[in-house]
Amino acid sequence: MASDGANPAILRLAVPVPLRRLFDYLPPEGIDLSTLSPGQRLWVPFGGRKLVAVLVDMVPESPLAQLKPALELIDSAPVFDGCCRDFLHWAADYYQAPVGELYAAALPAALRKGKPADHWAEQWLQLTTEGKGLPETALSRAPKQQALLQLLLERGRQSRTQLKALDHSTATIRALQDRGLVEWIAGPTVPPAIPAAEATAPPELNEEQRQVLDAIPVDRFSASLLEGTTGSGKTEVYLRLMEQVLTGGKQALLLVPEIGLTPQTLRRIAARFPDRSIAALHSGLAEGERAQAWLSAAAGQADIVIGTRSAILTPLPRLGAVIVDEEHDGSFKQQDGVRYSARDLAMVLGRNAGVPVLLGSATPSLESLHNALSGRYQHLRLRQRAGNARPPQIHLVPTLGQQLEEGFAPQVLRHIGETLARGEQALVFINRRGFAPALTCDDCGWLADCPHCSSKLTMHRRQRQLRCHHCDYRRSLVDSCPQCHSRSLSALGGGTERSEELLARRFADYPVIRVDRDTTASKQALDRLLAPARDGKPCLLLGTQMLAKGHHLPRVTLVVIQDADGGLFSADFRAPERTGQLLEQVAGRAGRGDLPGRVLVQSRYPEHPLLQLLLEKGYGPFARQLLRDRAVAQLPPLRAMALVRAECEEPRWAEEFLETARTQMQALAPPSPQLSYLGPVPALLERKSGRFRFYVQITAEKRGQLQPLLARLCQWAEGNRNRRLRWAVDMDAQELS
Incomplete structure (x- = not known):
């Protein structure tokens, strides 16, 4: 379809639907074409629905004979700049993802729903001409008004958000308005207020830290892996790099793996940079808060952006550096929808913007370590703990044949008691929440299974529930066997709830703080739970891997790992790597202050060669093996890998789809030493939420061999008409479950 005249009048839009292409529309009726620019959002009709699309391009003609007009322009200015749009299109091509869904993933929920960007424009309070002319002591008889007047004189205009955080009341503001001394004006948004923190001076760097900072250029792209032992001062390196970036007038992006790490990270950064604008981006924020933070980052107003995985998709017009903390963490890989890796995209973003990218971890992923060892990344190291802290002593505790008490060896319980008696803190790591992972009948062997998943129901005794930790199915805890009606039921194994009961009973004089998903469901819950431990009083911390990452608790001198064996015998080839990372991270919580630390590792298989290597030589030799x-x-990471996944309530349909998909791919690229296929095979968790799941695995010598093959596969698969079947391409897959 040709447009009238030579001017482009066809809108090419990214629509959030699972189709890997752009869609052509006519402009909204009566609109001035000069008001349209790529990066703006529009309402469009699509298949009987009204969706928010993003304008990608304007072209003079379309191959389609009939086009619908877009309904309405939402934005007066683009919300995505050109650099961000190029980045999102590259990511869509690499991950074989619908570009419209990637744009939707980049937007905060409020903007995804079509709310106007200026809906969150802040109201700012500023001095009038008369207010600026007052002497500093003019309102000394009204101290609250005087304090607010002084604030505006010293810092300039303040937003409602900032005034609320500083406890300036509406009555005080109104009194100054009545005097004609202040006025409200509309202005750009600011991020949600960061908890107040006293400014802190930077500590003295040690020689290793100085060498690492000197090796990172801030004026061009560089890819660096910082391998630093736990407690070696990686965060201080991040802060110094941020300081250099901010001095140059740029923005710094810090990615963290979990929401729970953001409050303490925010406090530390706010204390170091009290005069800088900091935006937090994570799913724990209210819808309006996240929209404000996103818009502040996208407008270049936020100097520092801290976020979880999706923050990598945020427009950052003044980007100066990207830092990925705990880069090995699996949460940086999106496991549904658009299956991107924020860690890997950080490298692409840095390369496009010409800025340094720093990946940090005490236990680097094998992918990043391989890139460092092969010279693709600069390999930086911090081998010594900061300050006077020393590496903890690690001891294996064999449990085979021992009489355990709720999973604890007698000598382990004795060491916990001795630690608490000295006024120190102990941390117990158990990577299973709930009271017990299974409930069984002693008479007939019945097991409480999830009706929707290939898994057992976990017993939560305190809530008197049986829960599936995969689909969240719940039912009341039964008192008798539903199969033979016997009342002889046994809880098999242990979880955090069961261990909490034992430890609270054995060490009744000390608080037991349980940290898992059940106790940290509310906003800021993790931060509140850990507050007593940060105060330094003797206590016992008990929890899952939420305790393993990033927490600085200098009074923890004993770490107990109740079961080190879980990942050593898994069918997932990545399980030993994750086990090693987790054990090393947990062990790193011990002895981070002036007091020496000790780690007790319980194992039924203490002679396992990988476990021996990890505990005797450390993570570096373990990872290289x-x-x-x-x-x-x-x-x-020696070969590239992608999975083609399919799931359906009828397993036969999923398997047949993947059989055909494999046949299609093999016709284009037959198996060879450089390219191999496996499957269809069931996922490790074959059934989830009532759907059976299978995959075909493709491995190749180089990634370039996979991309054209997967692109052709997606073209074919989009023609699949079975709406009850779901399929996805997972490039650089991290999970086989």
């Missing part, structure tokens, strides 16, 4: 094993098995 895993890399050698992966090379022999021709697995990532």
